[in-house]
Amino acid sequence: MARTIEAQVNVALADYDESMKNHLVELLKETLREQSAEYIFEDTWKVVENKRKLYKNKDGTLEAQDKETLGDSLSSEISETREVLEIITVVLTVTVADSL
Secondary structure, eight states, X not given: OEEXXXXXXXXXXXXXXXXXXXXXXXXXXXXXXXHOOSEEOXXXXXXXXEEEEEEEOTTSOEEEOOTTTSXXXXXXXXXXXXXXXXXXXXXXXXXXXXXX
């Protein structure tokens, strides 16, 4: 039975470029290879990049801003007053199976 497994990592967008992407993908592949006892279909690797902003809350913790719970005008006011970190999440998926 085939299924998909994944690994992901967050990186500051300011530090991210094609070279770092390639390096991270290789590290994530190695991690999945080490952790999986299943057969990995090497031609099924997929990389997805997701850019987003994290905002520092009152406690100093970074969190995603929930646009659904904040109004548009309030949302932009909060965005302007809080420290922002732009990140990219790199997700690597691959199909695996118990046996061929």
